[in-house]
Amino acid sequence: MRKLIVISLLLTVIAIPGFGQRKIVNLPDIPGYVTLKCDFHMHTIFSDGSVWPTYRLAEALKDGLDAIAITDHIVIAPKKGYVPVDLNAAWKLTETAAKESNIILVHGAEISRKMPPGHLNALFITDAEALQKDSVWDVIEEAAKQGGFIQWDHPGWKAQQPDGIPRMYDIHKRLLDKGWINGIEFFNSDEYYPLVFTFCEQYNLALMGNSDIHAIISEKYTAPNYTNRPMTLVFAKEKTAESLKEAMFAGRTMVYFRDMLVGREKYAKQFFDKCISIGKPFYENNENIYFEVTNKSDLPFYLTNGVSGAPESITLASNSVTRVVLSKKIKTQLVYDVKNVLIGEKKVLKVELKY
């Protein structure tokens, strides 16, 4: 038996998850909804990506995602000399493995045109080959006819907008009139476009955040610069493809990347409240009271602009407990800006710490 123990100690201490194991992403559900962690933009060798479709699934599983869409480009087919074009290939090759992995696979494709209208992902479609049409308008109409959710991709991508500023062209407005744009990427790859928040408010669209990965997730989004790929957090009634789709059309999303969380105030507020818990004071002396704030999430929160007398700023590190020392003279509410939680293009979440 002593030997048994020895064997146990000789095992690699850090058991590395194998295939079939997913990381727990510490992001809470909000009241009434499960929070689905999603990436709706990625490529494979069936367009200009570097990997076989099933590999995208293995990556998603490892990263703890609930849903993905593989969205190979329509038209952009640099490998067609070796790989015949088949825009449904990725879907067919991963459908069963996705079910076996408890990942919702969203059938998708990327409509890739010059700006305007630029690139748009058609999500929840049924046949990507049917999107091979000359007119972009016809393509989008077909996607909509299939029940597709249309996501405007990286609207400030410098290859199409050299100044990095997204612009609404006439065709975008006409598509919006038809209900044929349903979300816009705020995060794409390692970029973000603040103005997208205003567009989403104006037209009542879902904020989207995706990796647009072409090579290898683990080699791109790696410490120390990254803790995770960009994700769309979808607040769905349950973890099913139908609920996911309903939630997206209803605009119940936030987007998450690095140490930023971005979304409408009502979701941001509920989300923050579920991440944070505040203990009763554990100690006091003549001058101060002491209490602890627990942040159970993977996201740090940078609290700034504290009221006079309270700490000017507090960093609630991810998965940590932070002690707060407060002068007994402070009688006002402990209100802070959360610098890294955006609830508008130019607005950050305000919170109160109640101990």
Next chain:
Amino acid sequence: MRKLIVISLLLTVIAIPGFGQRKIVNLPDIPGYVTLKCDFHMHTIFSDGSVWPTYRLAEALKDGLDAIAITDHIVIAPKKGYVPVDLNAAWKLTETAAKESNIILVHGAEISRKMPPGHLNALFITDAEALQKDSVWDVIEEAAKQGGFIQWDHPGWKAQQPDGIPRMYDIHKRLLDKGWINGIEFFNSDEYYPLVFTFCEQYNLALMGNSDIHAIISEKYTAPNYTNRPMTLVFAKEKTAESLKEAMFAGRTMVYFRDMLVGREKYAKQFFDKCISIGKPFYENNENIYFEVTNKSDLPFYLTNGVSGAPESITLASNSVTRVVLSKKIKTQLVYDVKNVLIGEKKVLKVELKY
């Protein structure tokens, strides 16, 4: 505002906890008790350690501990040419900071004699200087008189037992008769002594696991070889010094180090059940059903000796979700040995996965 976001992105992505921040140790409470993470054996420059006492507190806070004892050696005083002997110094220097840090500071000292009886820690005492006596019997009597919990330290330490096997000498038995040994170290530094489990069963004592650190915790217990220092997990009614002491005298402890968890079956079973949750099957086909097992704890579990037809072994990596694929032909219970959870000197925990 765009600028504000830029600033946010330029912050170090991984917010490193500062002083006043503690790591969350993902080890669950069990029904009726809070699980206090403790280290009852450490040294400072007031005996043969390398650091000032307050540093031990900073380390404990960072590691997410709930209680510590600083236990400088009585008699062993290699620095006395520069630092006058004061066995209560560490206590006096850290008492207030411990209160301000929400850490229970246990007043302690290490009685350091040749084997037998070897080294013993006196915990929950009130005056370590009063333990400066010639006869070890007198010292222990004084410690007991002060209400002390007596822990037999590293009984298989090779400097005192060259074969590494702990031995009960006559003096130990006489001390046990008096009730003056209350716990024994199963883990000390990077050693462990399986026989200690049997001793603790025979005499109804608390299993103890401590670092006995002399230098720097973060430099010794470092990845990839270590995920944490050795800890005593105490199941206390609440997080107070009194409850902690009551629980230790009642033997409600487990010990935790690397990927091993060791303790009595009733605690081990409840602990495992709180770490693990098993989802409903999320998929099935003609041959198999698929379900997920979530391990929310920092401890992996190595399940082995599965019933015929089921997976022979399953590794439930820490903070991960593991998919289990099961043949529909399997009708028996899914019973496993948990190889790294010891419930006796030669016995591992048995568990059933109910999906």
Next chain:
Amino acid sequence: MRKLIVISLLLTVIAIPGFGQRKIVNLPDIPGYVTLKCDFHMHTIFSDGSVWPTYRLAEALKDGLDAIAITDHIVIAPKKGYVPVDLNAAWKLTETAAKESNIILVHGAEISRKMPPGHLNALFITDAEALQKDSVWDVIEEAAKQGGFIQWDHPGWKAQQPDGIPRMYDIHKRLLDKGWINGIEFFNSDEYYPLVFTFCEQYNLALMGNSDIHAIISEKYTAPNYTNRPMTLVFAKEKTAESLKEAMFAGRTMVYFRDMLVGREKYAKQFFDKCISIGKPFYENNENIYFEVTNKSDLPFYLTNGVSGAPESITLASNSVTRVVLSKKIKTQLVYDVKNVLIGEKKVLKVELKY
């Protein structure tokens, strides 16, 4: 200017090599030869691998390799429903990029048959499509006719040899008579076959060590378990394809994986001598002299079985300086076994430390 400095400090401290940057692998040349770091066994989506061929090149560059062979399987073509079979595709797709990356690209293919003869890599061939023949003998003859170097792959692979022990079958001996087996894998993926050393000695063949990677190098060979992929070290007259081939046919190789280095004594001895330098004593007192041993390589050396009075064992950690303290009474030579440098199936390198 102050601002300029600020900008500099805000840059990521650890500049991560981009495409076009290669890691320096600290493994020395030996007298008369450059040491080429090579991997002659890898797969892409053109057989059963997960990535596009150019990605293998990017991985090799990052890992600091000098030469690679992409060796997709002949016959094993699970993706042929989507990707037409073209055994020269990987070569054609990477040839120019290899030249631009200063990596020698060796044209190869894996002949994949049942045991015997099992799998064999044909390296330095000119047309892999010409190896599409029914008889394995005809295939190997064709490879030899093209000037190919024939490497017997993973001879103890458990899928083909359930006990893990390589066996010479009659067909292997007949191939050897023709000169049509030129090297054997000692390391493959995360396995090794000690008996291969004896085979290589008997038949005067090159020891080979390769990754046989199907998925992603950086996800498989990752710390803490791995520091590098398996490599064949080839001692070539210069870094050209011709010199590489000449050296391999001449058997001038060693193999390297994790903390093991394996090869013929003459190369191992020269290699060790180039890794290690021993300083003059920097201090002495009445009892001891003190000197330092510098290991400039990425490989640690575990010295054991020291002479009586000298340190019993010394670990020369990679890229480190180790202090040796020696009793002045020791008058014998400081001879050690180097436990992790094998110069035969059951033999380790012996070295002397001369200070």
Next chain:
Amino acid sequence: MRKLIVISLLLTVIAIPGFGQRKIVNLPDIPGYVTLKCDFHMHTIFSDGSVWPTYRLAEALKDGLDAIAITDHIVIAPKKGYVPVDLNAAWKLTETAAKESNIILVHGAEISRKMPPGHLNALFITDAEALQKDSVWDVIEEAAKQGGFIQWDHPGWKAQQPDGIPRMYDIHKRLLDKGWINGIEFFNSDEYYPLVFTFCEQYNLALMGNSDIHAIISEKYTAPNYTNRPMTLVFAKEKTAESLKEAMFAGRTMVYFRDMLVGREKYAKQFFDKCISIGKPFYENNENIYFEVTNKSDLPFYLTNGVSGAPESITLASNSVTRVVLSKKIKTQLVYDVKNVLIGEKKVLKVELKY
């Protein structure tokens, strides 16, 4: 023997240097001099530090330093209720261990006064207790009399200069007239003071860079934010205390921290040239030629402001080989600014890449 190999593979792959092992710091010697890696500012429990003096030596050894000074504060003695003041204690306690570790131990103390003159380290003194005098002038005179090298510490420390800008007061100028200030800290802890470069040029002083560590080096200067503590690089004729002292009085120093290297042009130029080697072109096509630049040092170099047609900027990552692709049309010299090598308060090194 198979077993032996198994044992070898089960060893921790990354052999962690033990006590007596030092990291190799990859910073080259320059022609005529050895480059000594030094830290001349650190504290122990004999003033306001957290550790015992020998621990500073262990840290220095691990970090690969050649020389250190332990410089406990004169007057600042917060621990004197427990530890009697003895300003020579650290020296006495570490002198022999330093010799046995091949580290030059410089006897030092920190003269700690209000600004002006602020704090000054007396280095190479013989008796720190003799510096216990009322008048700071008398203290410095005594230090000078002992042969001391006087280093002005952190002249822009915000506790003494709230705007962070160093100022020369009258007393500094009078000390300079006497030759009693010999160097100034450009780097201290995690701060730097650009103006110090100008002071050092005006008065012909040595640039200094030190940690001023009070707690634990490995916990403060840790990845991802830091690769190393601040260091003074001294260009000495040989590795002896006498040569070190001679070099410092002669001003032959550079300072190194994070990704910054700062010092006089002649040293910076020679240093860069020893870090970098440029290979012959390994490939060319109709448009471009390709060559590799090897950076054998631990310091990255950020090359910027390239001539028209050449790459605008090149990052030579530490310990890496960088490929440069150059249009054949470029006929001018490849001249770059090295953004992170400062040769003046507002001046960066200019280099030419000759291939």
